[in-house]
Amino acid sequence: MAGLPASALTLKIPVPDLLALPAGASYHGKNGQAGVDVTSRGDTLVVTSTCDSLQRLVLWYEEELTRIRGDTVSVSEVSETEFKQRFNPVKIALIAFIAGMASGIVLTVLIKRRLYEK
Structure with missing residues (x-):
């Protein structure tokens, strides 16, 4: 003032x-x-x-x-x-693990198909 x-x-x-x-x-x-x-x-x-x-x-x-x-x-x-809207860290880790496993399986299948097709 x-x-x-x-x-x-x-x-x-x-x-x-x-x-x-x-x-x-x-x-x-x-x-x-x-x-x-x-x-x-x-x-x-x-x-x-x-x-x-x-x-x-x-x-x-x-x-x-x-x-x-x-x-x-x-x-x-x-x-x-904002604190209430945050995700649980365990839930985020579980989702990341499942996504990594799924992408690993898909990549393994795709790589094996290409190797056996040749």
């Missing part, structure tokens, strides 16, 4: 405005993939920062992992199918 462009966000809030922030209200900011949310809860200032590019990167890796797993399963299924 190509590198994602960097995003930065600066949210400038005067301190008096933060102190006057009503309960449940917040300041929001977004620039590109970067986002920030500033909330006041009692005497605590809560700042939440997000970055969409990280989420996109996680989704890309999950899709890539799913694709690779799918490819691995299909390759293993093809390998199992």
Whole structure:
């Protein structure tokens, strides 16, 4: 995956405005993939920062992992199918032996006919 462009966000809030922030209200900011949310809860200032590019990167890796797993399963299924379609080596050796014996008998008969015809 190509590198994602960097995003930065600066949210400038005067301190008096933060102190006057009503309960449940917040300041929001977004620039590109970067986002920030500033909330006041009692005497605590809560700042939440997000970055969409990280989420996109996680989704890309999950899709890539799913694709690779799918490819691995299909390759293993093809390998199992090819392995099942192969002949037994003993069967191949037996067929080759019988074919050799048959061709030897036929050649012997043909050679003897030519020798006795002369």
